[in-house]
Amino acid sequence: MTQLSQIKAFSKPLIANLAKLGIASSQGLLLHLPLRYIDETHVTAVRDLHMGESAQVEGEIVHAEVTYKPRKALIARLEDASGQLTLRFLHFYPSQINALKVGAKVRVYGEVRNGFFGYEMVHPTCKAVGEKSEVAETLTPVYPTVAGLGQASLRKAIRIALQQADMHETLPGQVYAYLDLPSFKASLIALHHPSPDVNLRALDNKTTVHWRRLAFDELLAQQLSMRKHYARRRSVSAPQFKPSKQLVSALLKSLPFALTSAQQKVALEIERDLTQAHPMQRLLQGDVGSGKTIVACMAALQCMENGWQVALMAPTEILAEQHYRKMLSWLMPLNIKIAWLTGSQNKKDREAALQSIASGEARLVVGTHALFQEAVRFKNLGLAVIDEQHRFGVHQRLALRQKGQPEPHQLMMSATPIPRTLSMSYYADLDVSVIDELPPGRSPIVTKIVSDARRDEILQRVREACLQGNQAYWVCPLIEESEALQLATANDTYTLMQDEFPELKVGLVHGRMKPSEKQAVMAEFSAGHLQLLVATTVIEVGVDVPNASLMVIEHAERMGLSQLHQLRGRVGRGSAKSTCILLYQNKLSDTARARLKVIYESNDGFVIAQADLQIRGPGELLGVRQSGVPMLKIADLERDVDLLEAAKTMADVLLKNYPTEVEQHLERWMSSAGELVKV
Incomplete structure (x- = not known):
């Protein structure tokens, strides 16, 4: 590779x-593909121009001035011979004034x-033309x-890379x-x-056969790198645990x-994984409230x-303490000592x-x-269980895994369901x-989706629910620009709720509180001493209060789909009929409207995750898992799902029959074949 x-x-x-663009070799240049194209292959006469269309016009400058x-x-x-066209530049250099002189x-x-x-055209691209200036023969990428690297350079x-670089086929025809x-x-x-x-x-939509060829190559490289990593992990030794004969059955009898x-x-x-001699790396997915913790506890007992x-x-x-209390209630009767850190x-x-x-x-x-x-x-760590694994960085998970020798088994839990296409690509190593x-x-x-204009009705609904013996959450808006502003909003809302409901006991929990204060408020709410809890999105994950049957989320249009689904999952954990009310400000954007429609129509986390992938793309859904995972630059998981299926099918055959060619393919597409998922 040059x-x-x-x-x-x-x-x-x-x-x-070029290094700022992540390009260090001729192969990197070849795979730096256009965002879009402009058609400079023909010149349009001024009289044939159409409003809103992009076109190339050639002529003589007959007037030029700087206005103030x-x-x-x-x-x-x-x-030109057919008419005049105004060119307007709001930002310009002295060199442009010289280039556009009359004549x-x-x-x-x-x-x-x-x-x-x-x-008129505003900020068109301009080229001086002479008698021998030819019109482009191909579309211009x-x-x-x-900054500092112009399109011409x-x-x-x-063009030089295309003349000099090696473009041989890496895989069999x-x-x-x-x-x-x-x-x-x-294709290039x-x-x-x-x-x-x-x-x-x-x-432009990247659906031509040439785009599809490169998208397939990229998806195949990702599959191959993930499979290699998967195979390498199977060559590492881990402690083998026989199936539990006593503790798991004792736990299940007590439930x-x-x-x-x-x-x-x-x-x-x-x-079955824990009985193997290589480390388990399993992702346990389950929608909000599906009972992942008890399954993790059974795995823990097998290990212990x-x-x-x-x-x-x-x-x-908040979530760690909830797990701690749950584990205490399950494991204390079995005489198992639990540490809290x-x-x-x-x-x-x-x-x-x-x-x-x-x-x-x-x-x-x-x-x-x-x-x-x-x-x-x-002393001897045999199993690491990581809840809400997408909240932790690769290095954090790796640091925990390195606490054990030999390598401990790893069980990752997620209540944010991962759409099938993401699971097949970015999580193919798990x-x-x-x-x-x-x-x-x-x-x-x-x-229910309700306009903020009907706030008084909602307040009445909260009052009725609490006076009937149920509990409610009031979730304050997410203000990403300022944590201080979010805190102020939470405090203001808390004061308003106390004034609005003098007959109710109201609590407040937010991210800036000391952990001990947060835990004290959550304990009060869990015990039923508080009827209404004003909260920021810190309650998004894992909070379990079966008596809470009503949730109001303010400014729901500001939140992502998976976050809304997680928040909603804090109610409906008991037998009482539960309601989640999404309050929105008028004038919704199209994206916000699409999000609220999905959450209104579905309670299925996988349907919601798939919609979230379509609305936001994989980058945000993956969160911190990005670090260490080869991200896709050309392929699109929704558009190219057929190519993803084909790459998945072909990867094992290629690894088995063409190991040398696979290395060449990874060298081309992964810059170094070692750029693999670490955790």
């Missing part, structure tokens, strides 16, 4: 600018608008770039024949220099409920019965916890990110289990 520094025509400043009212602008008039012959490209003197660099895809070389040439008679809409068939199926999958320790890590202290503990409690973890006396350790700090030493049914007796949640 490095850019080896290409004589490339200057140091050019190489430095209403604002500074460079105005020039271009004339200059220029070729301009831009969007046609209605102006004061007829048709427009590339993603950075980028096009020239890519039958891989592409099966999908009827063109060659790598033909067709995308960097498309023929003027190509379907421009298909080209006031029976496991659903989905929980039993998933528990068996995990039990074999004499090893278990760590359970949660992203917030968070960042806000006093020194004495922390020292005692660290001592019991190091000695092995604590069989289960529950906590927040404090678990993976250096001072924490496990085994995935899904709890796809809710425990019986849960009441369905009714969702």
Whole structure:
């Protein structure tokens, strides 16, 4: 692979600018593909221009001036044999004034608008033309770039790369024949220099065969890298745990409920993984309230019965404490000692916890990110359970995994369902289990979307619900720009609610409170001493109060789909009929309207996650998992789902039969084949 520094025509400043785009080699340049295209293959006469269309016009400058009212602008008039066109520049350099002097012959490209003197173009691209200036023969690509690197320099660099770079096929021809895809070389040439008679809409939408060829190559590289990582993990040793003979059955006998068939199926999958000699890396997905924690507890007991320790890590202290209390109630009768470790503990409690973890006396350790700090030493960590895994970075999960020797098994839990296409691509290196049914007796949640103008009716609804013996949440708006502003809003809302409901006990919980204060308020609410809880989105994950049957979410239009679904899941955890009211401000954007429609129509987390993927794209859904995962630049999981299926099918065959060719393919597409998922 040729490095850019080896290409004589490339200057140091050019190489430095290309590095800002993440391009270090000729292959990187070849795969730096256009954002869009402009058609400079023919010149349009002024009289044939159409409003709103982009066109290229050639003519002579017959008037040029800098005006100062209403604002500074460079105005020039271009004339051809059929009429005149005004050119307007609001930002310009002295060199542009010189280039557009009266008498200059220029070729301009831009969007046609209605102006004061007829048709005009604002900030068109301009080129001086001479007698021998030829019109372009192919469409002109427009590339993603950075400040200091113009389109002309980028096009020239890519043209050189196309002449010099190696564009051989990395994989056997039958891989592409099966999908009827063109060659790598033909695809690159067709995308960097498309023929003027190509379907421009298909080209811009990336649905031509040439786009599909490169999208397939990229998806295949991602699948191959994930499978290699998966295989490598299977070559690492891990402790083997025999199935539990006593503790799990003792726990199940003590429970006031029976496991659903989905929980039993998933528990068996995990039990089987833990008997293997390589580390489990399983993602346990289940919608809000589907009972993931008890399944994780069964896995923990299998590990402990074999004499090893278990760590359970949660992203917030509220959630970690809830797990701790639940585990205490389940495991204390079984004489299992549990340690509790968070960042806000006093020194004495922390020292005692660290001592019991190091000695092995604590069989289960529950906590927040404090678990993976250096001072924490496990005697023999056999299983790490990570709740809401997408909240933790790759390095944090890796740090916890490194607490065990040999490598501990890892169970990741997520109440944010992962759409099938994401699961097949970005999570292809994990085994995935899904709890796809809710425990019986849960009441369905009714969702209502209400304008803020009807606030008084909603307040009355809250009053009635609380006076009937139920409890309610009032969730304050998400204000991303300012945590201080969000805090002020929460405090204001709390004061308003106390004034509005003098007969009710109202509590407040928000992210800036000390963990002990938060926990005290949550304990009061759980015990039923508070009837209404005013909260920010800190209650989004894991809070479990079965008596809470009403939730009001203010400014619901500001929140993402998965967040709304998580919040809504805090009610409907008991047998009482539950309602979630989404308050919105008038004048909804199209995206906000689409989000609220999805959440109103569905209670199914997977349907909601799929819609969220379509609205927001994979980047935000993946969250911090991005670091360490090769992100897709060309392929689109929704558009190219057929290619993803084909890549998934083909990856195993290629790894088995063509290992050398696979390495070449990864070298081309992953810059280094080692750029793999670490955790």
